[in-house]
Amino acid sequence: MIIVLKPGTQDADIEDVCRRIEGLGLRAHVSRGEQRTVIGAIGDDRFKARLQALEALECVESMVPILQPFKLASRDVRATDTIVEVDGVRIGGPYLAVMAGPCSVESQEQLRTIAEGVKAAGAHILRGGAFKPRTSPYAFQGLEEEGLRLLAAARKETGLPVVTEVLEPDKVGVVAEYADILQIGARNTQNFSLLKEVGQCGKPVLLKRGMATTIKEFLLSAEYILAGGNPNVILCERGIRTFETTTRFTLDLNAVPVIKKLSHLPVVVDPSHGTGHWEYVAPMAKAGLACGADGLMIEVHHRPAEALSDGPQSLKPDKFARLMGELRVLAQAIGRLL
Amino acid sequence: MIIVLKPGTQDADIEDVCRRIEGLGLRAHVSRGEQRTVIGAIGDDRFKARLQALEALECVESMVPILQPFKLASRDVRATDTIVEVDGVRIGGPYLAVMAGPCSVESQEQLRTIAEGVKAAGAHILRGGAFKPRTSPYAFQGLEEEGLRLLAAARKETGLPVVTEVLEPDKVGVVAEYADILQIGARNTQNFSLLKEVGQCGKPVLLKRGMATTIKEFLLSAEYILAGGNPNVILCERGIRTFETTTRFTLDLNAVPVIKKLSHLPVVVDPSHGTGHWEYVAPMAKAGLACGADGLMIEVHHRPAEALSDGPQSLKPDKFARLMGELRVLAQAIGRLL
Amino acid sequence: MIIVLKPGTQDADIEDVCRRIEGLGLRAHVSRGEQRTVIGAIGDDRFKARLQALEALECVESMVPILQPFKLASRDVRATDTIVEVDGVRIGGPYLAVMAGPCSVESQEQLRTIAEGVKAAGAHILRGGAFKPRTSPYAFQGLEEEGLRLLAAARKETGLPVVTEVLEPDKVGVVAEYADILQIGARNTQNFSLLKEVGQCGKPVLLKRGMATTIKEFLLSAEYILAGGNPNVILCERGIRTFETTTRFTLDLNAVPVIKKLSHLPVVVDPSHGTGHWEYVAPMAKAGLACGADGLMIEVHHRPAEALSDGPQSLKPDKFARLMGELRVLAQAIGRLL
């Protein structure tokens, strides 16, 4: 951490800052420039969150972090790519995986039809929501545990592992019973109670980036799960909030190479939420792979105009199958295994 | 809802859209213009979330909502201002209230010192966090239940009602035992499980706006609590995420008159989180009252450079007391009761 | 345009709104719903900007546009892709083009070295700035006309057409004398005087999206040029301002398929400005092509650590050559001609 002092700071104040830094177990290193005096707090300050409070001192102009605030998620700790394996499906390193299925599980017939469609098209993992976070209290809230049972049945029939969202800490147990991967949704990226709980669940976690979460905060949320003892975290870029309104969110694909540089964890892209319109899903799915993502999460529905949620952004099974064909050609061109 | 069709849409498709609208219990009204045909779906579509799925039809160009998506929170249902009363303190209508105290409860001595300070300065409600949502897993996570007990003790000593944050649905009960107002923080504005739970807790709720929550989504989150049977919701603007980096967040004071126009619920402003720096708290507190807010939430700490959280944005008690004096003059100038 | 009236609006006010609509040469169509009365203003309102003023009436709750505000730039007017041709290089339809070169023209030796490098690697067009818009008045402001002459010399030596930025309306003439394509930079996307001038310059225009320009506004800026009589407009997505700070801007690749749907104009992507760091240029260049862009604009410098501008985001010639090889494989996989 670099602490920049206001011009004209007295020696007594400089010594006070140094004493406080040393009181936290770090070393202080003073550098007096022409315009400003700066003090370096040397040591691993990631575990010294209290250091930040020094900004409250009247003599401090600003504080500048030098280290990334996360550790277990960083390349500093692990240089090689983490590969998450789920029931024979590998994500990360050279391996690409596609997760597909309906936004919400609506009925046995609906889930079975879609699951068979995405399996036939070559998807590797089945997605489907049983507990649904909905902006309006008047919207369909999901089939809940019945939905989990339908997902387990679909897994049995298709052989596809299942990813589904968990909304509350005390539902982690039951979701982990049925699901192969637990999904943390974009509204819960900083639900730290939930992150602590899935850090202990023993199953891989798909962590979505919140719509206003910076990449550093996103990796700090992953750090919660890793610090809980669960190394199997898959990150998911799914669009951030910006001023642009022709799309539901702005898919931040820059985040893919940035995360690849900072972290060893695999990253997948969700072009369905990232655009909000089925017509834009195929081009953005391709862009996701082209910039280095390790997989995709895509919403598919056989009757989108009757879907209980996210119909406008769902691909029909035939369009999804065509996209999978194009993705296989693309994967080969970029030297990845799909 | 207005459904805009693509140019060249066939009559059969128009009829199909109308049939689907009527199948949801609404009336369809077709208007053929020179450039586009539009279909109005007439009726109260707030309870017809499935209507949105029609956007998935290939003949649909766009869909435009006419009604606000919330109802109980809107002025359509209740024209006069809601006044929330907590232990003799009134918020809303002509009444202003100031909530002040430390970000985190750290110890009995710390809380007592600060509570006495803000009481002496004229604050109406004591704030203090026992369960803390922290971006980093390595930061202080709060005193938890011990913090709740200290808050209850401080209430006894000062007579000030207490507001404190609840993070998980299954902690609502215990927090409601100790607190007078339950706070939902900015990272939980769309934690719908938690909103449903506090909708049933029987205590007033202070609902903070998320950093990427639109005003309409914010009022839909309030709608969850109102729909659960709890009419005592206080909204809180605390800053949104933008590109500007000299402040921690961008305090969106426009939201105050906008919410006042759309909703009957009281609104308070949090200039501490909304700026992130103690030097900006006093001017933005005044601006908050000047644009019509019903109160303020302000972080106060007697030793901010040693605070376990949010030191840089905490006012010292003497600065807080001076601000309270200025606010009293301001309140009189704008005809409000502080 | 749909005009939504406040609940309880009187008949006299409804008639007044209708009269005003008809006074502008449009037809008024009243639809009385249970919750709201809405009035449709029917006709081509793109040329009726005054219509918007009706929102000032006290009885009006909101106004909702139905048509896109641009016309010449839209697919309504021209369904097939525009292909811009510059000295044998085609951009749009099946044709991809890569524009590459230094941010600023710094010297004859510098420009020649880089121009030869990008030519050898297979670039189609040479970029280079002679007039430079710089955030700080203390930064290098460009070689100005001398820079234009060096660009013309480089064109002669390499055979590559040249694209360069113009900053002021009264410099359009001189820039058009030397350049093959005139670039309008991101800070001038809404410099309407400049747009009007290049609408008359007789040369193709590369129009960059502003950092806070919505896609609709972007297409309205293109409309200025088209309405001036210049059909050869190439759009360029180069990143927008968001809260994310690990990259200089957030490259909005969603914009590529959105623009392709709304407009017939070609779109290129600038991954150099869109990321701000050379390490992210290659992955985002590939993503740009994969989602359907018609070309790329990439900054190249042989000594980036000594560049007078944008060094950190410039590729060295050997890295650029490697990227071009990868792009050729990718283009083939997606069926485009590079």
Place this chain on the structure above:
Amino acid sequence: MIIVLKPGTQDADIEDVCRRIEGLGLRAHVSRGEQRTVIGAIGDDRFKARLQALEALECVESMVPILQPFKLASRDVRATDTIVEVDGVRIGGPYLAVMAGPCSVESQEQLRTIAEGVKAAGAHILRGGAFKPRTSPYAFQGLEEEGLRLLAAARKETGLPVVTEVLEPDKVGVVAEYADILQIGARNTQNFSLLKEVGQCGKPVLLKRGMATTIKEFLLSAEYILAGGNPNVILCERGIRTFETTTRFTLDLNAVPVIKKLSHLPVVVDPSHGTGHWEYVAPMAKAGLACGADGLMIEVHHRPAEALSDGPQSLKPDKFARLMGELRVLAQAIGRLL
């Protein structure tokens, strides 16, 4: 400037960075920490824009500026508030000023009516646009020089000094002939050619913040004018682009105390553009003064539903007069002179 090196950087590379720093006339100061080596570049780097290019070196992880990039605009150079005086009206220090009038000058009758109205209500300066930057090429583009003559006539009749916008460098001369203050609009905040020109015009300049301009960039734009020799710059916060859509822009009032801390220049607030709706103008005007702004710019029109631009955000003269009364009471409460 602090240069952070990647872990494992070799001594030869460290020396290379130091040599480059010294080559630019700065001193290099190396500090080797446990996790990272950092190099301080000591000296006034505001005039060393080339320093930034070092980020292109492969051994550099990041670069962190210590000084603000502007100088003449900063409190470092001038601690006391600048007071701009225009024809007897003072802005800054203790003095508040209100600028009011129509968005566009439309006719002699229109301007005279409104000018008399705002004068009677107590406005200090008359605003009105003659050259209009319009998003659509089909919208009214202003009366141009005829508008300037009407403004001069209105000044003669009312005695109010006049502020009006200039759009192009080669129009600065003619606008300066007629106007008392030259306005640079939000779309031209980074039109550096225009900034250089008004730096030499000999009249005060009102510089609006762009909708995606950070406060630091805003002060760098002011620096262009100051560096040109013109000390009379008035800054104007008028709203930034965010995800919120119930208002036209998000008025960033945080910017007022932030600019007051960083700079000695006066700041005014434009609640008309900052909200986009006349109903929100009065509350946000009050908030602007309450947080320390030195004045306001407010759009007034006697027939807003017929205005050729910005009707929806224009106050009628009677509402403006009522607001002026409230502002006088408020100014007294906060100890300012209106």
